[in-house]
Structures are given as structure tokens and as C-alpha cells.
Amino acid sequence: MKIIVDMDVCKDHGQCVFSAPEVFQISDSGRLVYESEADESLRDAVEEAADVCPLQAITVEG
Amino acid sequence: MSQRIVIAGASMGGLRAAERLRAGGFTGEIVAIGDETHLPYNRPPLSKEALASEVVHEAVAFRLRPAVADVTWRLGVPIAAADLAARVVRLADGTELACDGLVVATGMRPRRLPTPGPAAGRHVVRTLEDAAALRAELRPGPRVLVIGAGFIGCEVAATARLLGCPVTVVAPEAVPMLRPLGADLGAALRRRHEAEGVRFLLGRTVGRFLGEDHRTGVPADGDAPAATEAGRVSGAELSDGTVVEADVVVEAVGSTSNTEWLDGNGLDLSDGVLCDNALRVEGRSCLVAVGDVARFPNPRYDGVARRVEHWSIPTDTAKRAAVSLLADLGHAAHDPAPFAPLPTFWSDQYGLRIQSFGAPALGADDIRVLEGDLDGEVVVGYHDGGALVGVVMIGLPAAVSRYRAELMRAPVTV
Numbered sequence: 001m002k003i004i005v006d007m008d009v010c011k012d013h014g015q016c017v018f019s020a021p022e023v024f025q026i027s028d029s030g031r032l033v034y035e036s037e038a039d040e041s042l043r044d045a046v047e048e049a050a051d052v053c054p055l056q057a058i059t060v061e062g
Numbered sequence: 063m064s065q066r067i068v069i070a071g072a073s074m075g076g077l078r079a080a081e082r083l084r085a086g087g088f089t090g091e092i093v094a095i096g097d098e099t100h101l102p103y104n105r106p107p108l109s110k111e112a113l114a115s116e117v118v119h120e121a122v123a124f125r126l127r128p129a130v131a132d133v134t135w136r137l138g139v140p141i142a143a144a145d146l147a148a149r150v151v152r153l154a155d156g157t158e159l160a161c162d163g164l165v166v167a168t169g170m171r172p173r174r175l176p177t178p179g180p181a182a183g184r185h186v187v188r189t190l191e192d193a194a195a196l197r198a199e200l201r202p203g204p205r206v207l208v209i210g211a212g213f214i215g216c217e218v219a220a221t222a223r224l225l226g227c228p229v230t231v232v233a234p235e236a237v238p239m240l241r242p243l244g245a246d247l248g249a250a251l252r253r254r255h256e257a258e259g260v261r262f263l264l265g266r267t268v269g270r271f272l273g274e275d276h277r278t279g280v281p282a283d284g285d286a287p288a289a290t291e292a293g294r295v296s297g298a299e300l301s302d303g304t305v306v307e308a309d310v311v312v313e314a315v316g317s318t319s320n321t322e323w324l325d326g327n328g329l330d331l332s333d334g335v336l337c338d339n340a341l342r343v344e345g346r347s348c349l350v351a352v353g354d355v356a357r358f359p360n361p362r363y364d365g366v367a368r369r370v371e372h373w374s375i376p377t378d379t380a381k382r383a384a385v386s387l388l389a390d391l392g393h394a395a396h397d398p399a400p401f402a403p404l405p406t407f408w409s410d411q412y413g414l415r416i417q418s419f420g421a422p423a424l425g426a427d428d429i430r431v432l433e434g435d436l437d438g439e440v441v442v443g444y445h446d447g448g449a450l451v452g453v454v455m456i457g458l459p460a461a462v463s464r465y466r467a468e469l470m471r472a473p474v475t476v
């Protein structure tokens with residue numbers, strides 16, 4: 001599964017982090033860092049992260 | 063025989079309910095009925111990014127997961143009434159639809175001021191059409207009067223400033239966003255708005271709108287209507303006599319629950335739909351509510367039933383309500399765990415990211431700056447009996463998870 005975050009839209013709210021901490025993290029400087037590939041076992045968590053992103057900046061492909 | 067679940071209201075709460083019912087293994091029919099003509103879309107951008115650029119459905123539509131591809135969407139037709147004992151809803155076009163389970167997700171509509179005066183040029187912001195109509199008038203730089211200094215009023219004020227409009231905000235409170243933020247943080251945000259050029263006239267209400275009232279053809283302000291387009295608002299006279307001239311008025315004065323269609327079923331509809339902790343409407347079987355309209359007790363706090371108009375709530379309540387409904391319909395086990403969501407809210411004004419976690423309003427008597435300073439990046443804590451019950455942050459994204467974890471740590475007692 002591929003994950004794309006539109007970083008022009010993302011405002012580093014960090015909501016995605018609470019749903020899928022394995023994939024999304026907020027760095028010490030306060031910016032979102034994320035894995036662009038995730039294992040199928042994390043699908044529910046990643047879909048939930050996409051749902052709860054206030055800016056709807058996360059796209060899940062495949 | 064296959065079962066049918068009707069979802070009343072086709073917005074965020076309705077969509078999330080459909081997703082959770084499918085995720086919970088429900089294979090029967092799901093019919094979502096909405097009076098808006100659009101598939102579910104996201105409302106927060108309507109006072110922020112979308113209002114600043116372009117208001118179109120594609121830009122704010124929620125993605126539809128494959129799992130909800132077979133949901134039937136009946137759009138553009140309101141539910142007129144429901145007979146809960148007979149498990150039937152009646153649509154405004156006369157169609158009657160029987161169902162085994164019903165999800166109430168009809169949300170809110172903006173409250174309108176009863177103030178007399180012309181109607182044209184007066185706006186509210188709830189739907190895509192509302193925002194598009196307002197957007198169309200926010201150029202080229204008309205004078206904007208925002209009535210109400212809550213989040214939506216302040217966001218519209220910020221967006222209108224961004225578009226170069228002179229903006230005045232009128233509200234009865236002494237401080238903007240007073241209830242959700244408290245006096246000090248509200249005052250700090252007022253300073254930021256003022257630095258951006260917003261004028262606040264607080265501690266006042268609108269006495270009457272000025273301009274010719276097209277219904278009577280009589281100028282409401284007693285002056286010759288020559289300068290005003292017929293029937294268009296030209297400003298307002300406030301309770302203290304101040305006259306504010308304006309080309310566009312935005313009423314952001316709170317909202318009313320859409321529950322009239324449930325009248326006649328013996329429900330307490332005094333403030334949304336009263337639910338138990340599992341989101342069953344007054345404990346009734348096969349009847350749940352989600353989103354803004356659901357009034358439910360949260361054992362994370364005092365257990366008093368409240369409606370919570372936060373974007374996180376449709377998702378949280380849908381998750382729990384789907385489990386309750388599927389249990390009532392015989393598809394799942396009852397879940398005895400208490401439902402204790404952490405309310406989460408955000409607002410964007412001039413690039414400031416304001417985030418709220420927990421229930422700041424319950425800690426309004428003991429507010430402390432925990433980190434940073436009020437005129438920069440800041441973390442404000444709201445306490446009840448010495449315990450942290452809410453946090454509001456401006457900026458400082460790296461600290462979010464620390465404070466959120468602290469709020470989640472408090473034991474939930476039932």
C-alpha cells in the first residue's frame with residue numbers, strides 16, 4: 001500500500017500520528033514525517049489516519 | 063431476509079456510520095438519505111481555505127472507500143417524518159421506507175437572527191451553497207460585518223481579511239471565542255485579529271439591519287433608498303446606537319439541531335437527540351445517533367449528556383453507534399466498554415494553528431499557561447479540581463502528543 005501526503009496541504013496537526021504511529025510521526029522540529037510504503041497489516045490504521053486528517057491531505061493507494 | 067438500515071443525513075456522520083457498519087460485517091442494505099444534493103463533503107474548509115479560493119464540491123468531497131460503494135444515496139430529498147414504533151421513515155416526496163435499524167445523523171443548521179431588515183446580502187455558512195454564495199460576494203473587497211465571535215465567525219473574519227475586505231466583528235461577549243478558550247487566550251487572539259486589521263465591536267448586539275426591505279419597499283433606516291440596491295442590507299445599527307456600514311453581513315450566531323422530522327415519537331428533542339453512552343437514542347433498540355446532533359454522556363468527564371460540535375465526533379460516535387446497532391440487529395456482541403472519546407477540535411486563522419483537546423470549558427475556572435506565551439506559540443491548560451481536563455495549543459506541534467497523552471491518562475470512571 002502506497003501513502004502520499006500532500007505536504008502543501010498538511011499543516012502538521014499530527015492527528016494521523018495517533019491512528020498510525022508506525023507510519024506517521026511528528027519530528028522534533030514539528031513537521032510531519034511518514035513512510036511512503038506500509039505493510040498490508042497496517043491498512044486499517046492507515047485508512048483511519050486518512051479519515052481523521054483535518055486537512056484530508058492523506059491519499060492511500062493500492 | 064436481508065435487513066435494511068436507513069441513515070438519516072448524508073454528511074460526515076452518515077458516511078462514517080455507513081463505513082463502520084460495513085467494517086462491522088453488515089451485508090444488508092444501507093440507504094443514506096440527505097436533503098443536500100451532494101455526496102458527503104468536509105465542512106471546515108468552507109470558512110477557511112475553500113472560502114479563500116474556490117468553493118467546489120470536488121475540493122471538499124470525502125473520499126468514498128470501496129466498502130461503501132454499494133450504499134444507496136438518496137440525495138436532495140429531506141426526511142419529513144418518522145414513525146419509530148412502526149420503523150418507517152417518510153420522505154418529503156411521499157416515499158415511505160421501512161427499516162430494521164435507523165441512524166440519526168441530521169446534524170445542525172445555522173441559527174438565524176430574528177432581527178428585522180432586508181434579506182439580500184445576509185449570509186450564513188454551513189453548506190457548500192452557503193459558502194459559494196458568500197464567496198461570490200467577497201470580491202472585490204466589500205465591507206464585511208460578521209455577527210458572532212465564535213470559531214466560525216472568527217475564521218470568516220480572517221478569511222475575509224485575507225481577501226482584502228474591511229472587516230468588523232460584532233458580538234455580545236466581551237472577548238472572542240470566550241467560552242471555548244477563556245478570557246486570556248481569547249483576548250490574545252483578538253490582538254492578533256486586530257493586528258491583521260479586524261475591528262471588534264464587542265459587548266453589543268445588532269438592533270436592526272439597515273437598507274431597504276424589499277418585502278415592504280420601505281427603507282428600514284428611514285433614509286432615501288437611492289444608494290442601496292433594492293432589498294439589500296447596507297449595514298446594521300447596534301444595541302448601543304453605533305451604525306456599522308456593510309455590504310456583506312455574515313451571521314455566525316450558533317446552530318439549531320435538525321430533529322423536527324423525529325417529532326411525535328415521544329423523544330426528548332430539547333437539544334439534539336438524547337443518547338445513552340452507547341449512542342442508543344434514549345436506550346431504544348435499533349436506533350442510534352451520531353455526530354453534532356447526538357447528545358451523549360462522556361464518562362471521561364462528568365457524565366452529563368452534551369452535544370459536541372467537533373469534527374472528531376462524527377467519526378468517534380459512528381464507531382460506537384455502529385457496534386450498538388449491529389448488536390441490536392444480532393450481528394455482533396454487545397460492547398460493555400464505556401465510550402469516552404477525547405474531544406478534538408482545531409481552527410486555522412491567519413496561518414495560526416489552534417488545537418483543542420479534551421474539555422476546556424469544564425476547566426474554565428482554573429486556566430494556566432503551561433508553555434510558551436499568549437502572544438506567541440502557547441500551550442494553555444484548563445483544570446477542574448486541580449486535574450488537567452483540557453488543553454488548547456497554538457503552534458508547538460511537537461508537543462501535541464505529550465499533552466494528548468496526559469489528557470488520556472486520567473482514569474475513566476463509569
Ligand SMILES: Cc1cc2nc3c(=O)[nH]c(=O)nc-3n(C[C@H](O)[C@H](O)[C@H](O)COP(=O)(O)OP(=O)(O)OC[C@H]3O[C@@H](n4cnc5c(N)ncnc54)[C@H](O)[C@@H]3O)c2cc1C
Nearest residue numbers: 071073074075097106140141168169170320353354372373
Ligand atoms: C463552516 C464550518 C466550519 C467548521 N470548522 C470546524 C473546525 O475547524 N474544526 C472542527 O473541529 N469542526 C469544525 N466544524 C464542525 C464540523 O464540520 C461538524 O462537527 C461536522 O460537520 C458534523 O457532522 P454531522 O454529520 O454530524 O452533521 P452535518 O454535517 O450537519 O450533517 C447533517 C446532514 O443531514 C442533513 N439533514 C438535516 N435534516 C435532514 C432531513 N430531515 N432529512 C435528510 N437530511 C437532513 C443536512 O443537510 C446535512 O447534510 C465546522 C463546521 C462548519 C459549518
Ligand code: SF4
Nearest residue numbers: 010011013014016053
Ligand atoms: S493529520 Fe493531516 S495535516 Fe495533520 S500531520 Fe497528519 S497529514 Fe498533516
